[in-house]
Amino acid sequence: MPGIIIDKLYCKGCELCVHACPMQIISMSKEINQKGYFYATVYEPSRCIGCRICAITCPDAAIEVKAHGTHFTLFKY
Amino acid sequence: MAQDVDIILSRPKALSDNITHYCPGCTHGIIHRLVAETIDELGIRERTAGVAPVGCSVLAYNYFNVDFMEAAHGRAPAMATGFKRLRPDMIVFTYQGDGDLASIGMGEIIHAANRGEKFTVIFVNNAIYGMTGGQMAPTTLPGQKTTTSPLGRDVTTAGYPIRMAELLSSLRTPAYIARAAVHDPMYIIDAKRKIKRAFSYQIANKCFSLVEVLSTCPTNWGLSPTVSLEWLEKNMRPYYPLGTFKTPEDEVEKK
Amino acid sequence: MAKKLMKGNEAIGEAAICAGATNYFAYPITPQSEVAEYLSRRLPEVGGVFVQAESEVAVGYMLFGAASTGKRVFTTSSSPGISLMQEALSYMAGAHLPVVLVNIMRGGPGLGGILPAQSDYFQATKGGGHGDYHIIVLAPSSVQEAVDLMILAFDLADKYRTPVMLIGDGMIGQMMESVEFPEQYQTPPSPKEWALTGAVGRKPVVIKSLFLDPIALEKNSLELAKKYEIIKADEVRYELYKVNDKNKLLIFAYGTMARICQTAIDELEEEGIGVGLFRPISLFPFPQKEIYREVIKPNIKALLTVEMSVGQMIEDIERCIVGQKPLGFYGRTGGIVPSPDEVKAAVKKQLGLGK
Numbered sequence: 028m029p030g031i032i033i034d035k036l037y038c039k040g041c042e043l044c045v046h047a048c049p050m051q052i053i054s055m056s057k058e059i060n061q062k063g064y065f066y067a068t069v070y071e072p073s074r075c076i077g078c079r080i081c082a083i084t085c086p087d088a089a090i091e092v093k094a095h096g097t098h099f100t101l102f103k104y
Numbered sequence: 105m106a107q108d109v110d111i112i113l114s115r116p117k118a119l120s121d122n123i124t125h126y127c128p129g130c131t132h133g134i135i136h137r138l139v140a141e142t143i144d145e146l147g148i149r150e151r152t153a154g155v156a157p158v159g160c161s162v163l164a165y166n167y168f169n170v171d172f173m174e175a176a177h178g179r180a181p182a183m184a185t186g187f188k189r190l191r192p193d194m195i196v197f198t199y200q201g202d203g204d205l206a207s208i209g210m211g212e213i214i215h216a217a218n219r220g221e222k223f224t225v226i227f228v229n230n231a232i233y234g235m236t237g238g239q240m241a242p243t244t245l246p247g248q249k250t251t252t253s254p255l256g257r258d259v260t261t262a263g264y265p266i267r268m269a270e271l272l273s274s275l276r277t278p279a280y281i282a283r284a285a286v287h288d289p290m291y292i293i294d295a296k297r298k299i300k301r302a303f304s305y306q307i308a309n310k311c312f313s314l315v316e317v318l319s320t321c322p323t324n325w326g327l328s329p330t331v332s333l334e335w336l337e338k339n340m341r342p343y344y345p346l347g348t349f350k351t352p353e354d355e356v357e358k359k
Numbered sequence: 360m361a362k363k364l365m366k367g368n369e370a371i372g373e374a375a376i377c378a379g380a381t382n383y384f385a386y387p388i389t390p391q392s393e394v395a396e397y398l399s400r401r402l403p404e405v406g407g408v409f410v411q412a413e414s415e416v417a418v419g420y421m422l423f424g425a426a427s428t429g430k431r432v433f434t435t436s437s438s439p440g441i442s443l444m445q446e447a448l449s450y451m452a453g454a455h456l457p458v459v460l461v462n463i464m465r466g467g468p469g470l471g472g473i474l475p476a477q478s479d480y481f482q483a484t485k486g487g488g489h490g491d492y493h494i495i496v497l498a499p500s501s502v503q504e505a506v507d508l509m510i511l512a513f514d515l516a517d518k519y520r521t522p523v524m525l526i527g528d529g530m531i532g533q534m535m536e537s538v539e540f541p542e543q544y545q546t547p548p549s550p551k552e553w554a555l556t557g558a559v560g561r562k563p564v565v566i567k568s569l570f571l572d573p574i575a576l577e578k579n580s581l582e583l584a585k586k587y588e589i590i591k592a593d594e595v596r597y598e599l600y601k602v603n604d605k606n607k608l609l610i611f612a613y614g615t616m617a618r619i620c621q622t623a624i625d626e627l628e629e630e631g632i633g634v635g636l637f638r639p640i641s642l643f644p645f646p647q648k649e650i651y652r653e654v655i656k657p658n659i660k661a662l663l664t665v666e667m668s669v670g671q672m673i674e675d676i677e678r679c680i681v682g683q684k685p686l687g688f689y690g691r692t693g694g695i696v697p698s699p700d701e702v703k704a705a706v707k708k709q710l711g712l713g714k
Contacts, residue, residue, distance in 0.1 A: 029112075039128035039129070041129030041322075041329040042329060082113045083293065084292065086126065087133050091115065093111050095109055098110065100112075104293055156567075165565045171565070172566070174454075174565065174567030175420065176446060179416070182416075182418075182423075182424065183420045183424030185410065186384060187428055187555070189408045189410060189425065190425050211413055211414060211416070212417050212420070
């Protein structure tokens with residue numbers, strides 16, 4: 028089962044991942060981080076397909092993608 | 105029972121832990137990451153030296169875990185030439201914006217490319233001067249409003265935007281010249297392939313390599329990060345076609 | 360090594376190779392193009408690097424990049440070309456990089472002419488670029504001295520991590536004289552942990568002159584200033600010619616001009632007029648205390664500065680002598696070299712002799 032971890036310290040709240048996610052499971056937090064940004068969070072982690080598009084889009088390298096067990100990817104990166 | 109957890113994508117080792125000073129949604133960050141991932145994947149971190157430009161990415165040396173030099177405006181290709189000629193065993197790249205490379209550094213880039221200097225140039229084109237506050241760049245699109253072209257770029261006095269990739273690919277010296285964009289995951293993946301290919305040519309000591317990357321500037325364009333991506337797709341892409349313009353093998357594949 | 364008859368420009372190139380500096384970047388400009396011509400042939404023989412750049416602006420930054428490797432690098436140019444390199448010079452001084460530049464001066468301002476002059480004194484010694492910095496400036500008066508100072512320039516550049524400039528006029532470059540190269544020159548050890556060699560088992564190194572934090576920028580400027588104080592204390596070089604306690608007049612001249620003054624002094628001696636010569640070899644650091652020491656001697660009645668300019672070094676002399684003795688000036692410029700007779704006439708006038 029795949030999943031992502033967003034490092035809220037690096038997030039600047041640009042929302043690019045929110046729009047990029049094909050499953051639309053990322054949204055902005057109602058809290059702010061140290062820098063004063065509303066950071067991105069995953070609100071439906073169970074629907075994550077591990078496509079990596081959010082991490083590929085993130086300008087601040089704040090997203091880490093993990094997978095448990097065998098994981099198939101649709102494209103090479 | 106605990107299952108094995110594989111990290112399939114994370115922050116590249118060639119990026120430092122520092123938080124960048126770039127505005128939210130600025131695609132400089134994506135391009136930094138692509139370069140860092142390339143350095144990691146090619147295993148060249150310990151023999152790479154970067155050259156930072158003047159402009160928004162002036163502090164690029166804070167964000168990479170590799171040795172760095174800070175150049176003056178536009179002179180990065182000359183510095184890279186001096187360094188690479190003395191250390192051909194090292195991998196050298198410059199990271200330059202459009203004001204830096206296409207305006208004040210036009211002389212240096214053309215001659216470095218023409219001499220076939222064996223380093224890699226990452227040329228970030230966002231059609232505006234970012235750091236100084238959104239002035240007109242040589243790459244600003246016709247009619248595009250900036251702080252020094254408040255009524256839009258007037259091509260009768262400012263001329264048309266310079267297409268650097270095309271200009272450099274008209275040189276006869278073998279080189280790898282490509283243009284990519286980072287406004288969409290599909291194009292980001294393509295941009296990374298091109299950057300990796302550029303570095304690979306350098307590792308093979310083959311030729312000069314340059315990847316022009318179309319980038320956004322939400323702050324100075326006055327648009328939100330997501331709308332900026334759409335603006336790039338709608339306005340920049342038609343004027344700046346993506347593709348590989350030149351390879352040392354002389355194949356021309358235009359998308 | 361046996362003596363060789365060599366043109367100044369070629370000897371300068373050979374001296375650099377002798378000092379282990381086999382990395383050379385240049386753009387052709389009269390009257391020093393022979394250096395590039397000579398080295399383009401010579402450097403490949405010793406496994407060196409020669410790049411003919413697209414402009415002197417690019418030369419400046421090629422030096423920056425090349426010096427960042429920790430190897431010895433240099434360029435040669437002439438006045439208008441050196442003006443174009445001032446930007447890079449400021450960056451290199453700010454980034455503490457050792458480089459050697461040779462300025463075979465020609466007449467200015469502007470495109471000026473191609474004949475010998477000494478009108479870049481201000482630019483060289485006062486810093487032609489922006490910011491709080493100085494460079495070490497050495498002025499040879501013969502081809503042999505150009506060779507010796509060229510080698511010294513590399514040692515000083517490494518020792519102090521600073522740009523060093525050798526300034527000679529067109530005559531030094533074009534003249535042929537017999538020269539001898541040191542047989543067993545050895546590079547003094549200088550650790551180069553600041554050089555970019557790849558971040559292997561250490562943190563990345565950054566060579567830069569950018570300090571956005573004012574505290575950090577001030578710190579860098581103070582470091583530079585501290586370095587210049589040490590240079591002023593330890594690296595002053597000058598030569599005295601026929602200075603004794605009977606001289607009534609002391610001439611100040613450097614480079615080729617000093618040699619012409621020597622001829623004039625010899626001829627004046629035959630006429631029974633005792634004149635001495637103070638020749639600064641290092642123009643930065645300027646021999647301030649040494650000049651004052653000579654000037655206040657009771658036998659010295661008058662002083663004369665002779666230059667191939669309309670008067671540049673004289674401002675430093677004025678600063679050193681603090682009005683102690685009457686100071687005169689004689690100079691020709693635009694490529695005209697004053698003859699010994701002209702110098703003699705100027706000496707007599709300054710001493711109130713003759714017409």
